[in-house]
Amino acid sequence: MFEKFKTGNPIWVYYVDIDSGANLIVPQLLRGRIGEEYQVDQKKFPNYDYVKAEGELTGTFDMTQRNVKLFYRKKSWGEVQDIDMYLELEAPTVVYDTVEGMPVGQPLPQDITIKAFQRVATKDGQFWYEIGADQWIKYEKMHVVDNPFEGEKKIPSRLENQLTVLRLNNVKATIDYIPGKTIDIYDAPYGNRVDKIDDGQEVTLTNKLSDNQLTWYEIGDKRYVSGNYVKIDEEE
Known part of the structure; x- marks a missing residue:
């Protein structure tokens, strides 16, 4: 007889930039008793158009775990x-x-x-x-x-002939980009991106590669980052 007074599972609502995956506002939490109706507000954001939703925008609270995502794209x-x-x-x-x-x-x-x-x-x-x-x-x-990196070599011959390699003795450094953002890690200079690393993350440099245009640092086996975003503490 007290079931109708029991609180159902809360519903998390996310408002997301469909292209970047960034939340446009802090995720919202909807609460209610079992059997009560809920309705997700399709909010409007300056410079964004609504695209689609994943999950039910209306319904009743129960013990089901639910997430609702509303996706938006920049107007331009x-x-x-x-x-x-x-x-x-x-x-x-x-x-x-x-x-x-x-x-x-x-x-x-x-x-x-x-x-x-x-x-x-x-x-x-x-x-x-x-x-x-x-x-x-x-x-x-x-x-x-055309793809200049096809085949086994990840560096085109024009760049490979110009690259100079300086071996580093495990030099300590920090990723210096934008707070809260990441940069890409590549499998070779001018190669394919394989991972990301956070701004402010400490790294150990084992090789410095340069072609008189760009500098790359090796931070692990087949893991390279652009020298534009590396702040070296000490280089030996």
């Missing part, structure tokens, strides 16, 4: 596509933290080839390419090329 974004593409830069290129965002780090030098993982076409006709975690470049002075 049109087509979003996962890609496996290579871009050769014809001029120094600014890197941004997001599409139409703020510059981060140093511009990339010209005459290098960069792998892109996602392409965004904005509604005003611009194309942006994701080249790493929170790293985007705008398609301007560059062109698409």
Whole structure:
């Protein structure tokens, strides 16, 4: 007779950027007694359009564990596509933290080839390419090329011949990017991204590789990070 006064399982509601996976607000918690109705609020956010939901937006509380996710996309974004593409830069290129965002780090030098993982076409006709975690470049002075990393070697011969390698004696360093953000780890200089590492994370450097354009540091077996985001405590 007291069942109707019993509290049902709470329902977590997430409002998420569908492309970055970031929460737009702190996750919301809905509570109620068993049998009471609930309704998830389809909130509006400045500069975002609602896309879809996962989970039931209405129903009644019971003992079932439920999560509801509502997905949104930036208003200026049109087509979003996962890609496996290579871009050769014809001029120094600014890197941004997001599409139409703020510059981060140093511009990339010209005459290098960069792998892109996602392409965004904005509604005003611009194309942006994701080249790493929170790293985007705008398609301007560059062109698409065939994969220069095919085969066993991950470094194209043009770069391989120019790379100099300095062996380091387990030099201590720190990832120096943006608080709360990550950078990518690659399986080789100019190679494929295989993992991510947090800003502020301490690392041990075993090799320094440079081609007079970019510097790479080896932080583990087939694990390389861009020297743009490494702060060295001591180098021997």
